[in-house]
Amino acid sequence: MQRALRLLECVAGHTYGAPAKQLARETGLALPTTYHLLRTLVFEGYLRRDKGLFFLGEAAERLSSSGARQKRRTTFVEALARWRDVLGAPVYYAVYREGEIDVLCVSDTPANPAVEEWAAFRETGHAHAIGQCLLSQLGEEERRDHLARHPVRPVTPYTVRDGHSLLRRLDRSRRAGVVTERQEYAVGTVCAAVPVTVGGTAAAIAISLPAHQVDRLLPAAQRLQAEGSRSVGSLALSISI
Incomplete structure (x- = not known):
């Protein structure tokens, strides 16, 4: 050997x-x-x-390609961990593909744990910042198709109440570039997400914080948007997640 x-x-x-x-x-x-x-x-x-x-030969080239892809994936995970530590918050990476919201990577710590997925993220995109950020990047027809399959419904007492209100919010979010939600998915938690450029795929990187730290949410999201989303997006594109 x-x-x-x-x-x-x-x-x-x-x-x-x-x-x-x-x-x-x-x-x-x-x-x-x-x-x-x-x-x-x-x-x-x-x-x-x-x-x-x-x-x-082809077999060796496949091994080489697989190794390079794994190295890029490791670099991507390290990038999320770096932003997790800088921001002092869990960091999430998600994409919209094949008509569904897919959270692909989460970087958290025992001191700053990620939000528990108590209601399926795919079915509750209207209620969390990740889903709202992804939906805001879709075309009108694709967005309405998603909401027809996963209709707006109460998840907590703070969840957006109906599809029309959600669509108006998505339009505002598209212009602002930062999506925030306060206890709409999980009581006691606030979240923010920013869009990430990954070829033609809708993608987002997000953070979550305890509700009593809500004053930190928007500044942290803006920092992530200004400094982190571009580099994370390029890494995400390179590994074709």
Whole structure:
């Protein structure tokens, strides 16, 4: 296994391919061993041979792509954690795809726990900042389709009461760029969300705070909007979440 990996690493260093003798010399492997390993790696799809030169094959490229994607994902999670610590609040990342709200990543701490999903986020987009931010980015037809499938209903005593009121709020939110809600999804919690540019996908990054810290909500959201949403959005696009 180690010798095969050495060969793969060596081939990866030759953009224009390399012959078996050169690979044997550079890896320090005996030529017969090199030929045997090369044949096996070609058979398994990790290498391909063309005119006596060896190149990385599709299987190796898939491994490389998967590793790079995982590295980008780790960087994205670290970015959310950094903003969590800077803002002193849980940070959420969500997208709207295939007609549904999808919270893909949450970064919190024991001291600043995330909001418990006591009512399905997908079905209560009208009641939380994440959902309202995502819905505000949709076209009118897509938005009405969503609300037809997930109609406005009371979640707490503070939830927006009807679809018309929600639609007016969504229009205001689109212009403001920051969405806030106060105890509409969970009593005792206030939330804010800002839109994130991820190609053609509606996306949002959000924070939540205890209701007694409501004075912190808008300044923290504005800071997230000014400093964090662009970098988080570029990372999100790079990993195609």
